[in-house]
Amino acid sequence: MLWEEEMCIISGDNRSWQDENSPKTVIELWCRAKSGHSVLVLVNGLRPYLEIFDPNISPDLTEKNLSLDFVEKMKEVDGPPKSVGNKLFEGEMKEFWRIYVCETWSVPKLRDKLKKLGWIVTSADINFAQRLLLDCDLGPHIKVKGSVLWADKRSPEEAKNINNSNSQIANQNIKKVGGSGIYPVDMIISCTFDCLEKTLPFPTPFVTFSFDLETSIKTNEILCAAAVIQRDNERSEHTFTGDEENIMKGLTNLIRYEDPDIITGYNIDNFDLPRMKERAEEIYGKQKMKLSQLNGWGRVPLIENETKRLLPERRQNRVWRIPGRIPLDAWWQARQTLRPQRESLRYVSQLLWPDDEEMHKLDIDSSQMDREWEERPEEVLEYCVRDTIIPIDILNKLQSIGRKEALASVSMTTVDIAATATTSWWIDSLVIRLADRSGIAIPMTKSGPRRRDQIAGGYVHEVEAGMRPWIAVLDFKSMYPSIMISNNICSTTLVRNEKDNSEEDNISPITNTRYISSHTRKGLVPQLLEHLMQSRDLHKAAYKKANEEGNEEQSFLQDQLQYAVKILMNSFYGVFASSFYRFTDKKLGASITEWARHNIKEIIRQLDDEGKHVVYSDTDSIFVQAPVSNEAPTSRPKSNDLSIDSWKNAKATTLDFGKKLATRFSKEGAELEFETALSAFFSHGAKKRYVGRVVWPREELLIRGYEVRRTDSFELLRETMKEMFELILDDQSWSSVEMTKTVIDDVKSKKIPASKLVISRSCKGRWDNKNSKWSFDMYSNENLPYVRAAKDRIKLGLSFTPGMKVGYIVTDASSSPMKVEPWLVDELGTKPPEYDSEYYAKRLAKALGRITEAFNWSEKELLSGSRQKKLFDF
DNA sequence: GCCTCGGAAGTC
């Protein structure tokens, strides 16, 4: 009996098997059904392949140089080559042959052999599960029709009725279609590739597992562990104690029983996952099956020949791979979306839930874990449980999982690729799909050394120091994608030979690179981008409609989708300007930016000619001074003040001015939008550093580039500078100088708490296996403050992970190198170090002085000559 | 004190 259901693909893999001596490859899709249970779909019927052509002949010549018979006889090849006709490869038509392969894992070897023979190999580095999505034009959300081979506890009753076989029979049936045994899922279905169908996206009820280990600092041993499972918005907590082996077995059994899709925790990538591996190996060495009992988290049967997929593995020292599941570190998600000043779990939860003390209370000294565990194990366990709950709360708050699912949906990949892979994977998914349908060959990803010669980037306009009143800010809408569309920029439309020149070609303004007119042939990428632009508009409209109708679930989903499309569109330029991407030519990236510079400079020139002052411009934005009288106030007067009308008039003039400019300079393929109106704009004269008082479409302070936004600044500087900007934009530059002097005096007299003076920078590092210690040899000089602070942390037994932000206090800057101490108050609750007040006063004066300089108050004047100085003996 | 360099973190 057939079973039909909608589900979302979490991850895919494939395995080779023999069907009556003929080689077959089955695709395994790990899914979560819309109705809540997990499903493994075994898909048969597709054969892995790659495609080749003989570079020495063109289609009009019939003579073959290279022998296809020879290819057919190669042991990796399955059956005769199949003619697939002519395809476009780097501007030329070639005759292509499809070569079927016995096993996917022999592709790299076959690739090399064919290349040595002289063939050019294409479509030969595409993951076979991804191939299924490409060839059947599927995204992550699918409808499956198949026969039920196994229906376990959490599967629907109807499915259990269809399949009531015992596990032995199920095991046999699964092996008959190429599966490896009874996978730890709720349901196992078998079908052929034509039984899969694309469906509309829906929010999938993923199951999440969060865990945390507490370990001994002396021996690295695991002392205890905790885990939380979130299923259907309900959570269950679990704790594990006893000997190490039992703790690890307990965690593993829980995972295999609960069958989560997502595995999270705080810093699991760099701490808990590697520690699990290390401790398991400490106990069982290289006995894979024994190791699997301790750490077999892969979603495959717990059997001998699956040990390779059972054990979590770290690829290229970065992303962990747990087949069938998605490792999603809450630390990394928080870091990416929040960009916090510091990154400890305590700090991040304080940032997200400032009022909930329960969440960030600190009752365990983790640097003394051995003693704490000895003296009060219950509190340690409680602390451990809390540290598994917060990561789930973080993922929920940041909507991380929903965003990954939306990205998977718009890029038509599995959720794990959206969650863990890089931009080029998402774009591959769309580009290859379309190329395959358009008779265009798929070149391999380019390898070898990275390109040295840079292409030119965006244009940045000089900015004058000082205040400018009433500014209209205009932006090009999706600038790079629009340029790619309107000029038909694509590797498939690039004119490579002079003989192919046509009068209709689009010709780039500086390098005179030519692209075929879209009337002749539309490029792949312009087609895709145009489609994405339209789909973003559709999602935005659907979002608006859902909002009006009060349909919260739809509105949330549509907003996620439109945002994902935006992210995806913006990734195109980067990938096509890179040196490695399969469909790239460095001319493409260069053309895009030269058209961009050309467009924006032309507008600036015209405005200049008309005497309209362009105050600033960066890549796709222009700041233009509006024709407002100098008497108009730049800060909003009280509503009963006489000057309120003058302010309102100025605002109206600026709005009108902005709208008119937008209409005037917008053209097909380069739409200029009126983004914001500022009543005042200030810069001290450095590019990418400015402040503006926004008066439309909302009222707010806009700060870019300045220390206020920088994580490697310190709280006091951020606060003071922000206050200073508020005053300056309110025309109170004098009081801003006074205020600044007071703050500098306060720091000199040590009235400022050290917590406001923590400087934080990310620090690289690598674990040196040979010497069993952390190494910082990637720095040409390790004598940097944050590297020394990181080393101090390590010495104290605190966690260090490569790339983490390390907080420190400068204790003595008079010596070189300066003396610093790590900031441990967040984690250990220890006494803060004594700071070097002179250093902080100087840094404040320097940063703030750059700004006050615009009003003729220098750094030196800020540091001295204040009333308060005399009160404190300095 | 001036300069160069390596490095991190911003803007777009």
Next chain:
DNA sequence: CTGGGACTTCCGAGGC
């Protein structure tokens, strides 16, 4: 062996 890009500012170390 592993990947979006360029443009920009500022900080600290270390040489002279």
